[in-house]
Amino acid sequence: MAELRFTFGTMGSGKSTQVLQIHYNLRARGLTTILTTQLDRSEGQVSSRLGVSADAEIVDSTTNLFDLVRQRIRADGHVDAVICDEAQFYDPVQCEQLATVVDDLGVDVYAFGLLTSFQGELFPGTTRLLELADIRIEIQVEARCWCGERATHNARFIDGHQVVSGQLKVMGDTTGPAAGEVSYDLLCRRHWTQGARAATGDQLELLGNDIARPPGHPDRSGPVEVHPQDVPTPLHATQTGEYS
């Protein structure tokens, strides 16, 4: 029985590397696959940060994924699997088309995507895939927030300041004279929320047990700053190596 598998994680959790690994493994077994992506870091390819890449079909919001697979079956005789990178950007209707590829064409689908956006909410495509998938797999995150906690939230920064409004899809580059430099980073929920509140202008309360920001980590959380003299003595002493 064919299945719809949805694998999700944060940015930098190795999704594209897994996409390329599955693509390679299935091809090595002589299976016919279709690799799809959205416009990504390189045009018409899935590429991982490890430097591996493979040619891919570019999907946009007008692509009918069911028709794409059916046409390929007519041309090549059969298709064994469809592997989708950047699936969070799919329209919910396209996610339904993937489910129909599984059910009506008997083709396995491996979809990979982000769980939540820089706004801290499920992407529409992700929501539909979670609803429809036969198997849901979370990539366990090894990344850490600057504070040392597990980094579970994607944050977008413009000129170093966290933002929670704007287009869902920004390729790290914007147009217009007023546009700042867009970058992304991973934070723990607590510090993502702190930055999000600062971005929306909410009043922040600095908790008495807040943690000092280690050297080399710029303050991206808006108006909140932690000064060394405000840090409780034991923690501060530990950081300078003079704790006794």
Ligand SMILES: [Zn+2]
């Ligand atoms: Zn943190």
